[in-house]
Amino acid sequence: MPNSTDLPPPSRGLTAISGAMSLIAVLLIVQIWLLSSALESFLAGNQHTAVPAAIFSGLMFLACLGLYFFVDHTDLEVRSTRDRGEDR
Amino acid sequence: MRWLRRVSSEPLWKEEFSVHTADERYVTRRQLTKFLVLTSLGMFVGNIWIVIRSLLRKPPSFPQRVVATHGEIPVGGVKLFTYPADEDHCILIRTGDSAYVAYSQTCTHLSCAVYYSRENDRLECPCHQGFFSIKDGAVLQGPPSRPLPRIVLEVRGDQLIASEVKG
Numbered sequence: 001m002p003n004s005t006d007l008p009p010p011s012r013g014l015t016a017i018s019g020a021m022s023l024i025a026v027l028l029i030v031q032i033w034l035l036s037s038a039l040e041s042f043l044a045g046n047q048h049t050a051v052p053a054a055i056f057s058g059l060m061f062l063a064c065l066g067l068y069f070f071v072d073h074t075d076l077e078v079r080s081t082r083d084r085g086e087d088r
Numbered sequence: 089m090r091w092l093r094r095v096s097s098e099p100l101w102k103e104e105f106s107v108h109t110a111d112e113r114y115v116t117r118r119q120l121t122k123f124l125v126l127t128s129l130g131m132f133v134g135n136i137w138i139v140i141r142s143l144l145r146k147p148p149s150f151p152q153r154v155v156a157t158h159g160e161i162p163v164g165g166v167k168l169f170t171y172p173a174d175e176d177h178c179i180l181i182r183t184g185d186s187a188y189v190a191y192s193q194t195c196t197h198l199s200c201a202v203y204y205s206r207e208n209d210r211l212e213c214p215c216h217q218g219f220f221s222i223k224d225g226a227v228l229q230g231p232p233s234r235p236l237p238r239i240v241l242e243v244r245g246d247q248l249i250a251s252e253v254k255g
Contacts, residue, residue, distance in 0.1 A: 014113060017117050020121070021124070024121060034131070035134045038135055038138050042138050050138045050142040053138070057135040058132050058135075060131075061125075061129055061131070065128075075117075078114070079111055
């Protein structure tokens with residue numbers, strides 16, 4: 001049975017989630033810039049920028065996905081920990 | 089897709105509509121995060137679409153078309169023509185006795201028609217003061233970021249023939 005002082009405070013979970021969301025927002029802004037640059041380059045007849053842009057965009061999507069799982073996991077952990085505390 | 093879902097003892101409705109008021113902050117943040125990640129997926133799909141279009145793009149083929157005859161225009165004179173399609177307006181300039189250059193007449197900024205300024209010896213866009221070099225179509229000044237597409241000319245006998253668009 002864990003001690004109540006070991007439980008992560010809910011505000012810490014909220015801070016972690018907000019931090020992850022900020023990172024996702026930054027990655028999203030970079031992705032939007034990357035897409036607009038790749039599109040402009042493509043329309044200008046330049047074809048060799050499309051593949052590197054897609055690779056970096058994919059990596060950023062995977063990073064966003066990882067951060068989402070982190071948010072999901074943190075959300076579950078904080079709320080279930082709080083519920084266990086209430087049960088006691 | 090079961091592996092994508094987290095393992096929770098709580099029913100889904102309880103996760104999404106928590107009975108605790110304080111949990112709303114978590115639920116709304118998680119839902120916004122999900123929306124942001126889906127937007128990120130959309131950006132990635134957009135990049136993939138560009139890659140596919142790049143791979144499927146065929147090399148352009150240009151027709152050969154007589155645009156003028158030698159001596160038809162004086163030195164420093166211009167002639168307007170269309171190439172390769174009828175809606176692609178171009179400008180032919182005679183820069184010397186036997187020297188000709190031709191460029192697309194569409195400004196690379198916002199598609200206004202450029203004209204030849206003989207006193208400044210350059211192509212000028214009247215809309216936003218974008219200036220292009222007469223030598224290679226490069227941007228000299230103004231908001232355009234790309235040079236004017238150049239029409240490749242061939243001289244066959246007395247005829248000037250447009251054979252390709254570069255840039």
